[in-house]
Amino acid sequence: TIEGNLFGTDAAGRVGLGNGGSGGGFAINVTASGPFNARDLRIGGPHADARNVFADGALPAIRLSCGTNGQPLCLDGLLVQGNYLGTDASGSQPLPNNRLCPAAGCAGARAGGVLVEGDSIGRLTIGGTQPGAGNRIAFNAGAAVGWTVSSASVVDGALEVIGNTMHDNGAAGIELTRLNVAATNDAGDVDEGPNRLQNAPLLE
Numbered sequence: 001t002i003e004g005n006l007f008g009t010d011a012a013g014r015v016g017l018g019n020g021g022s023g024g025g026f027a028i029n030v031t032a033s034g035p036f037n038a039r040d041l042r043i044g045g046p047h048a049d050a051r052n053v054f055a056d057g058a059l060p061a062i063r064l065s066c067g068t069n070g071q072p073l074c075l076d077g078l079l080v081q082g083n084y085l086g087t088d089a090s091g092s093q094p095l096p097n098n099r100l101c102p103a104a105g106c107a108g109a110r111a112g113g114v115l116v117e118g119d120s121i122g123r124l125t126i127g128g129t130q131p132g133a134g135n136r137i138a139f140n141a142g143a144a145v146g147w148t149v150s151s152a153s154v155v156d157g158a159l160e161v162i163g164n165t166m167h168d169n170g171a172a173g174i175e176l177t178r179l180n181v182a183a184t185n186d187a188g189d190v191d192e193g194p195n196r197l198q199n200a201p202l203l204e
Contacts, residue, residue: 002028002043003050006089008057008097013089016056026063027054027097032074032118033067039077046082046132054085055095060111060142061085066118072156076122081133085113086140086169094139094168101141101170112140112169116147121157127164134163143175 007027008019019027032038043062044052054061062085066074084091098112114126114137126145127134137144144166147159166173 001045002041003045003052005052006055007053007061008055009053009088009095013053013055014093016088016095019057019059019061025057026059027057027061029063029065030075030078031065031067032071035071035073036076036122038064038075039073041077042079042081044079044081044083044135046128046130048082048132050082052083053087053089054083054097054113055088056099057097058100059098060113060115060146061097061140062114064114064116064121064124066121071118072120073122074118074120075116075124076157078124079128080114080126080135081128083135085135085137085144087136087138091136096139096141096170098140098142098170110142111144111146111171111175112142113137113144113166114146116145116159117150119149119155119157121147121159123158123160125160125162127160127162129163134165136165137169138166139168141170143171144169144173146175146177148177 006013019025044050064075086096088095145161149155161174
């Protein structure tokens with residue numbers, strides 16, 4: 001369990017100090033080395049005292065990765081809940097992550113908030129349905145949440161993104177990428193990939 005921390009801020013959670021020795025790097029970098037390795041991991045939680053604040057990072061705040069492709073269920077059951085990503089401790093002032101993302105946009109689901117990498121993740125949940133479980137992911141240079149798969153193998157698993165608040169990020173709220181190609185809407189939604197490369201809704 002990782003909860004109640006301030007990543008990249010001063011002790012009051014108001015001023016950005018950056019992550020890493022020189023203000024760079026992931027705040028949390030989880031690499032699962034085999035099946036079920038991250039099953040019991042929870043980052044944050046539905047109560048305010050469990051909230052982590054991830055701010056002012058040069059890279060995405062949280063990276064969750066299968067060590068190699070073809071590791072079934074490597075991130076199964078992992079929860080990311082109730083956190084602030086890209087804001088100060090109040091949740092209202094911008095302290096963006098992924099500051100190394102170029103102004104022209106990040107390639108390959110380089111999310112500012114949560115970046116997932118791997119083709120057999122199992123069921124990974126970002127947010128939740130109970131009060132307080134949703135994350136606030138805002139003001140980051142990249143997408144709020146990204147899932148990228150670097151192989152052409154069959155994708156096995158589901159990324160559940162539920163009950164979160166996502167706004168003012170530099171790319172999509174949820175960005176799905178396979179072989180460095182971001183998902184685009186297609187007739188009948190027949191392509192396969194992360195979350196089956198589900199078409200984005202069109203509001204008219």
